[in-house]
Amino acid sequence: MIALVREISPNISDALRRTDADPRPDLAGARREHAAYVAALRSLGAAVQVVPGDPSSADACFIEDTAVVGGHTALLTRSGAPGRRTEVCEVERALPGWLRRVVMRAPATLDGGDVLRVGRTLFVGRSERTNDVGIDVLRQAFSPEGFTVRPVEVRDALHLKCHASAVGDERVLLAHGFADPRIFDDIAEVIEVHPDEAYAANVVAIGRGVLVARGAPRVARHLSAAGFEPILLSMTEIARADGSLTCLSILLPEPEKPSPPSPV
Numbered sequence: 001m002i003a004l005v006r007e008i009s010p011n012i013s014d015a016l017r018r019t020d021a022d023p024r025p026d027l028a029g030a031r032r033e034h035a036a037y038v039a040a041l042r043s044l045g046a047a048v049q050v051v052p053g054d055p056s057s058a059d060a061c062f063i064e065d066t067a068v069v070g071g072h073t074a075l076l077t078r079s080g081a082p083g084r085r086t087e088v089c090e091v092e093r094a095l096p097g098w099l100r101r102v103v104m105r106a107p108a109t110l111d112g113g114d115v116l117r118v119g120r121t122l123f124v125g126r127s128e129r130t131n132d133v134g135i136d137v138l139r140q141a142f143s144p145e146g147f148t149v150r151p152v153e154v155r156d157a158l159h160l161k162c163h164a165s166a167v168g169d170e171r172v173l174l175a176h177g178f179a180d181p182r183i184f185d186d187i188a189e190v191i192e193v194h195p196d197e198a199y200a201a202n203v204v205a206i207g208r209g210v211l212v213a214r215g216a217p218r219v220a221r222h223l224s225a226a227g228f229e230p231i232l233l234s235m236t237e238i239a240r241a242d243g244s245l246t247c248l249s250i251l252l253p254e255p256e257k258p259s260p261p262s263p264v
């Protein structure tokens with residue numbers, strides 16, 4: 001698996017934030033956290049590829065928002081944050097040639113942080129960043145690949161994945177009270193996360209290894225008991241820029257082989 005990441009911008013302290021209640025992120029600390037994240041991805045066997053930064057965006061490290069990849073398709077998004085729209089250019093260049101590109105145009109908006117893939121289903125947050133036209137474009141891009149798109153209302157959070165993420169194709173971590181767990185009923189087992197640990201409902205799973213934000217002992221214990229190996233990462237500074245674990249990478253699976261022709 002290839003993991004695309006993007007370095008922390010020198011002006012990370014200017015990152016977009018929903019509230020100014022917490023201190024602004026500290027550059028050195030954010031860089032340390034990012035380096036540990038990259039090391040953890042490598043320890044799980046990912047080939048990490050660093051995409052050059054974007055001098056015009058303090059938020060470029062949150063690469064997940066720029067592209068949604070599934071099957072043989074990459075959807076290059078049009079962020080709901082106008083100041084982040086230049087970020088897709090370098091990401092497009094870094095994507096492997098075998099991916100078919102679909103470029104989102106106005107008036108559609110969508111951030112990759114709103115797209116939660118579970119097997120062949122894409123749950124998509126209708127949020128302050130992702131509008132109905134964006135959801136339609138997502139559907140048009142991925143229906144030919146055999147994906148079903150299911151919209152989910154997002155309230156009181158930036159993105160759907162702020163408080164929900166997939167662990168493999170069969171489990172979803174979901175912060176209690178964030179969304180109705182029944183939306184996943186026919187797709188995945190839902191592990192409800194205690195509200196005190198809502199931030200840690202966002203994890204990155206690669207095989208049995210799972211990156212988990214430090215400070216969420218219940219989540220870590222649950223994953224261990226289910227046979228996974230949590231790797232705990234400090235996320236204090238990155239969280240101060242409203243970032244979480246998934247938003248720091250785009251995971252590219254091996255190219256899917258075309259299905260063999262069916263027998264006549």
Ligand code: CIR
Nearest residue numbers: 015016062113241242243247
């Ligand atoms: C923003 O507001 O766009 C960034 N400061 C944070 C983006 C986080 N992205 C994500 O969780 N997918």
